[in-house]
Amino acid sequence: MKIAEDRHGAAPATAPPRAAVPAVPGSPAPASAEALFKEAKRRRRRRRLAGLAAAVLLASAAAIGISAIRASGRPAAVTAGGGRAGSAAGTGIVAGTRVAWVDYHRHLHLGNLVTRTQHVVATITGNPSLPLTQAGGHIYWVDPRAYVRALHRWSPVIRELDVATGRIRTTGPGESVFPAADGRHVFIALTDTSLYEIPVTGSPGSPRLWRLPRGWFMPQGEAIAVGDGILIQSVYPLAGTRLPHKSHTFGVWYPRSGRVQAITRGYELIGAIGPGGAHGGLLAWLPISCSLGQNCPMRITNLQTLVTRLVPSPLGLGFTSGGAFSPDGRWLAVFVNLKPTLNGIPLTNMVPDEAQLALINTRTGVVRLVHGTRTLTVPPAAWAQWLPDSRHLVVGGLDASYLVNASAMTEKPMFFLPGHDHNIQDSEDLNFSSVIVPPHR
Numbered sequence: 001m002k003i004a005e006d007r008h009g010a011a012p013a014t015a016p017p018r019a020a021v022p023a024v025p026g027s028p029a030p031a032s033a034e035a036l037f038k039e040a041k042r043r044r045r046r047r048r049l050a051g052l053a054a055a056v057l058l059a060s061a062a063a064i065g066i067s068a069i070r071a072s073g074r075p076a077a078v079t080a081g082g083g084r085a086g087s088a089a090g091t092g093i094v095a096g097t098r099v100a101w102v103d104y105h106r107h108l109h110l111g112n113l114v115t116r117t118q119h120v121v122a123t124i125t126g127n128p129s130l131p132l133t134q135a136g137g138h139i140y141w142v143d144p145r146a147y148v149r150a151l152h153r154w155s156p157v158i159r160e161l162d163v164a165t166g167r168i169r170t171t172g173p174g175e176s177v178f179p180a181a182d183g184r185h186v187f188i189a190l191t192d193t194s195l196y197e198i199p200v201t202g203s204p205g206s207p208r209l210w211r212l213p214r215g216w217f218m219p220q221g222e223a224i225a226v227g228d229g230i231l232i233q234s235v236y237p238l239a240g241t242r243l244p245h246k247s248h249t250f251g252v253w254y255p256r257s258g259r260v261q262a263i264t265r266g267y268e269l270i271g272a273i274g275p276g277g278a279h280g281g282l283l284a285w286l287p288i289s290c291s292l293g294q295n296c297p298m299r300i301t302n303l304q305t306l307v308t309r310l311v312p313s314p315l316g317l318g319f320t321s322g323g324a325f326s327p328d329g330r331w332l333a334v335f336v337n338l339k340p341t342l343n344g345i346p347l348t349n350m351v352p353d354e355a356q357l358a359l360i361n362t363r364t365g366v367v368r369l370v371h372g373t374r375t376l377t378v379p380p381a382a383w384a385q386w387l388p389d390s391r392h393l394v395v396g397g398l399d400a401s402y403l404v405n406a407s408a409m410t411e412k413p414m415f416f417l418p419g420h421d422h423n424i425q426d427s428e429d430l431n432f433s434s435v436i437v438p439p440h441r
Contacts, residue, residue, distance in 0.1 A: 092389075092391065092392070092405075093113055093114050093387065093389075093392055094387075094388075094389065094438075094439055095114055095439065096112070096114075096438075096439030096440060097112075097113045097114065097387055097388075097436070097437070097438060097439055098110055098111060098112050098113060098163075098436070098437040098439075099111050099113060099385065099394055099430065099434050099435070099436055099437065100132055100134070100139050100163075100434070100435050100437050101128070101132070101430050101431055101433045101434040101435070102124060102126040102127070102128050102132065102141070102433045103128060103427075103428035103429075103431065104128055104424070104425070104428070104431075105428060106123055106124055106125060106126065107120045107122075107123055107428060108120065108121050108122045108123070108124045108126065108139070108161065109121070109416070109428070110163065110437070111416045111430075113387075113394070113403065113414075116416065117416070118416040118417070121161065121163075121166060122161060122166075122168060124141060124143070124159065124161075124168075125141075125143045125144060125145045125146070126141035126142070126143075126433065127141075127142070127144070127433070128424070128431050128432060128433045129432055129433070130142070130432075130433060131383070131432065131433055131434070131435060132433050132434070132435040133177050133178055133179055133186060133435065134179065134435045134436065134437055135179040135180070135183055135184070135185070135186050135200050136183060136184055136200030136201075136202070136203060137162065137163050137164055137200075137437065137438070137440055138160045138161065138162055138163065138200055138201060139160065139161045139163060139435065139437070140158055140159070140160045140171065140177045140186060141158070141159055141177070142156050142157075142158060142159075142174065142175070142176060142177065143156060143157050143158070143159050144156050148172075148173045155173035155174065155175065155190065156173070156174065156175060157170055157171070157172065157173055157174065158170075158171040158172055158173070158174040158177050158188055159171065160201070162201065163437055163440065164440050169201070171186075171188065171198065172188060172196070172198075173188075173190065174188035174189055174190055174196070175189045175190065175191065175192075176188075176189045176223060177189070178223050178224055178225060179225065180197065180225045181225045181226065181227050181228070184199060184200055184203045185197050185198060185199050185200065185203070185205070186198055186200065187223065187225060187230065189218055189223055192212075192217040192218050192219065193211065193212045193216075193217055193218065194209070194210065194211050194212065195209075195210050195212075195218065195223075195230075196208065196209055196210075197210060197255075210255045212232060212253060213253065213258065213260055215234055215235055216232045216233065216234055216235065216251075216253065216260065217232065217233055217234075217235055218230065218231075218232050218233070219233060224269070224272050226252050226272045226273070226281050226283070226303065227281050228254055228255075228256065229252040229253055229254045229255075229261070229281075230252070230253050230255070231250060231251075231252060231253075231269065231272060231283075232250065232251060232252075232253045232260070233248050233249070233250045233251075234248050234249040234250070234251070234262075235248065248265065249262050249263070249264070249265050250262075250263055250264065250265075250269075251263050252281075252303060261303070263283065263301060263303075263306070264285075264301070264308075268285060268286045268287070268288050268290075268321065269283070269284075269285050270284040270285055270286065270298070270319075270321070270322070270323040270332075270334065271283075271284045271323050271324045271325045271332060271333075272284070272325065273325035273326075273327075273329045281302070281303035281304060282300055282301065282302060282303065282325060282329055282332075282362060283299075283300070283301045283303065284298060284299065284300050284301075284323060284325065284332050284334070285299050285301070286298065286299065286319060286321075287299075290318070294318055295312075295313060295316055295317060295318040296318050296319070297310040297311055297312045297313070298310070298311040298312075298313075298319055298332075298334055298360065299311075300332065300360070300362060300365075309365050311360050311365050311367055312367075313336045313337070313358075313367075314336060314358060314367050314368075314369055315336050315337070315338065315356075315369075317336065317337040317338065317339070318336070318337050319334055319335060319336055319337065320335045320336075320337055320355050320377055320382055321335075321382065322334075322335050322355075322377070322381070322382030322383050322384060323335060323382075323384055324384040324385065324386055324393075325362070325386070326386045326390040326393070326406070327386055327388055327390045328390040329362060330361065330362060330363065330390060331359050331360065331361065331362065331386075331390070331406055332359070332360040332362055333357060333358075333359055333384040333386070333393055333395065333406075334357075334358050334359075334360060334367075335355040335356065335357060335358070335377065335382040335384075335397075336355060336356055336358050336369070337354075337355055338354040338355060338356055338374065339353065339354050353376055353377070353378070354374060354375070354376055354377070355374070355375060355376075355377045355382055355397060356369055356370070356371070356373055356374050356375075357369070357370040357373035357384070357395050357402070357404065357411075358370065359406055359409075368409060370402075370404055370409060370411055372402070372411045373395060373400075373402045373404065373411050374400070375395075375396060375397030375398060375399055375400040375401075376397055376398040376399045376400075376423075377397040377398055378398060381397050381398045381424075381432055382395075382396070382397045383395065383396055383397075383431075383432045383434060385434055385435060385436045386436065387436055387438075388436070388438050390406075391405065391406055391407050392404065392405055392406065393406060394414055394430070394434065394436065396414075396430050396431065396432075396434065398423060398424055398425075399422055399423045399424070400413065400422060401413070401414045401415065401422070401429070401430040401434075402414050414430065415429055415430070416429055416430065417429045
């Protein structure tokens with residue numbers, strides 16, 4: 001079933017009659033970051049517990065409409081408030097490397113990590129508490145305020161920005177979007193059990209529809225590609241319900257062969273790296289049974305051998321959520337808890353309010369603290385994004401962000417906008433949605 005196109009060629013964004021999401025004129029007031037993060041956490045927890053019915057599929061790849069529309073005008077670049085280009089951790093970054101993020105006024109920013117300048121490239125409906133997706137110089141996000149009719153259901157749409165031209169396109173219907181490991185494709189989840197693999201605009205190939213094996217599902221917003229595979233979870237129905245058991249399994253599904261490699265039961269994903277990295281693929285995770293503030297070791301599982309390395313926190317206070325592998329698989333960026341209490345109250349089921357970046361050498365298991373990188377954090381506020389060189393990364397939390405040199409173990413505050421208050425509830429600076437955009441080739 002082909003989606004109707006408007007006179008510009010774009011699929012119309014029509015709100016479903018039963019559940020309209022009204023358009024909000026102008027720029028909305030900044031939302032509470034903590035409330036958004038708590039809601040995102042609740043959504044993830046519900047997704048872990050929700051069993052899903054059979055897939056609702058689109059009829060053909062023709063349902064993926066793509067049409068160009070002009071992005072909004074670009075204001076003049078704003079000079080960064082912190083540090084100069086080429087100093088400390090900034091040394092050695094390839095010219096043209098940028099970071100993109102959406103703020104709480106729905107402005108999509110693009111900042112140059114070398115010159116420390118930024119500008120707003122568009123006003124979008126992306127959510128600052130969900131990371132943007134980048135592939136092949138295109139930035140993708142879910143537009144929750146626009147819906148299209150696909151067969152017998154309404155679906156949000158996926159938008160994409162071509163960074164080189166500034167054009168925004170409607171990619172097609174989808175609940176979430178994440179990049180393939182090859183960097184030339186993206187996966188768009190239509191439901192928790194079906195998805196399209198779509199080449200980035202300008203790359204060869206045609207969209208391809210995949211359906212997950214029966215009994216497995218793909219949590220929206222948490223799907224991630226691992227080489228030729230995709231992380232998925234199993235569904236264990238309880239008697240008379242559609243809810244899974246607490247000990248559901250997660251594994252890696254390889255669509256082209258149909259094989260599913262089970263890994264373990266009950267987890268909270270921290271990061272993953274595909275076969276192009278070290279050891280044929282790595283997963284970093286914590287047991288879902290590990291309560292917030294508990295001193296649980298980080299788990300790093302080798303997908304080739306299924307051997308899991310346990311890495312304890314260097315401070316003995318456990319890890320918080322957030323982290324990422326370097327592109328070459330050598331390093332795992334994680335966040336360690338700094339305080340055993342919150343405002344003097346012993347931590348039981350409460351969330352530590354301060355965390356620090358640590359780097360784990362995946363070959364040796366040695367973990368080192370990056371001492372100057374302290375930030376307030378409420379899950380899932382802590383984030384880490386590696387540059388393609390696997391030597392630099394940008395990290396942040398609720399009130400601070402940093403550019404880190406992993407080889408030298410040095411850091412520099414990374415702010416693009418002037419001022420002293422960089423709490424994301426007050427500032428339009430970097431936040432959890434940030435994603436690295438490599439230099440244009």
